[in-house]
Amino acid sequence: MTNTETALKETLASIEGATGAALVDYTTGMALGTIGGSKSFDLTVAAAGNTDVVRAKIRTMEHLGLKGEIEDILITLSDQYHLIRLIKGRGGNGLFLYLVLDAKRANLAMARHQLKKIEGDLEV
Amino acid sequence: MAAEAEVLDELHRLRARVPQLTGALAASVDGLVLAQDTPGVEPEGLAALTAAALGVALRVADATGRGDFRELLLRGEHGYVATYAAGPSAVLTLLAGDRANVGRLHLEGRRAGTRIGELVEAAAEAQPAPAARPAPKALTPRTRTARTARTLPGPTGESR
Numbered sequence: 001m002t003n004t005e006t007a008l009k010e011t012l013a014s015i016e017g018a019t020g021a022a023l024v025d026y027t028t029g030m031a032l033g034t035i036g037g038s039k040s041f042d043l044t045v046a047a048a049g050n051t052d053v054v055r056a057k058i059r060t061m062e063h064l065g066l067k068g069e070i071e072d073i074l075i076t077l078s079d080q081y082h083l084i085r086l087i088k089g090r091g092g093n094g095l096f097l098y099l100v101l102d103a104k105r106a107n108l109a110m111a112r113h114q115l116k117k118i119e120g121d122l123e124v
Numbered sequence: 125m126a127a128e129a130e131v132l133d134e135l136h137r138l139r140a141r142v143p144q145l146t147g148a149l150a151a152s153v154d155g156l157v158l159a160q161d162t163p164g165v166e167p168e169g170l171a172a173l174t175a176a177a178l179g180v181a182l183r184v185a186d187a188t189g190r191g192d193f194r195e196l197l198l199r200g201e202h203g204y205v206a207t208y209a210a211g212p213s214a215v216l217t218l219l220a221g222d223r224a225n226v227g228r229l230h231l232e233g234r235r236a237g238t239r240i241g242e243l244v245e246a247a248a249e250a251q252p253a254p255a256a257r258p259a260p261k262a263l264t265p266r267t268r269t270a271r272t273a274r275t276l277p278g279p280t281g282e283s284r
Contacts, residue, residue: 028226028227029226029227044227
């Protein structure tokens, strides 16, 4: 079991190519914690914007009558990967982990695997 | 305030950009409406109440050493009311439903507040005869005695 701060630190330290991460409450669009990022990459802006992404996908699935649940969402930019992992169980409902990866350095399969493990250990 | 049309434009832009908004109001710190787009809510009353809340907020911030006022967020059962500083003499109050993205509300509200503050300041500077009024009143928002302060148009300079 890890807390928010430890989980975010672990995300940035252990995932190759990670440049920023945030734990976001998508019922409000506010970040419970952020790590990394920069002046030109504001993670609170990313938290609010990606809340709309997650909400849109959930709404679309409701309209389509899909019963499954979102595990993660991958957004591929020309030089970055953005990975959104929804948090399951233990009071983590309504939260997601948001991870920014440098596409040149990251191993996407490994990053997804590690993020899944970090999500599993996270206790909010 | 000559900036009314521009401020109203800003409110319309804001409401177009943030669909969860149900209303937007720009008011002076002493409770007068500058521009409003608040269907279903009485703007004069909201502006006056905003000034009253602002007065309490300023004193709380002052008593706890939190510095100048930046924003106020209220969450009711059916949604949010957020007030953002808009320069030294005005505030922006936004109304949103309970499903609103507060993170986005803050981002857009802060940005719009800054812009409205600039518009109001620019209009105040462009005013031809500001000397007739006591100039420093804008710098110290004295909001406890809300509406009365600003409604004295010209006790000195008026010739009639």
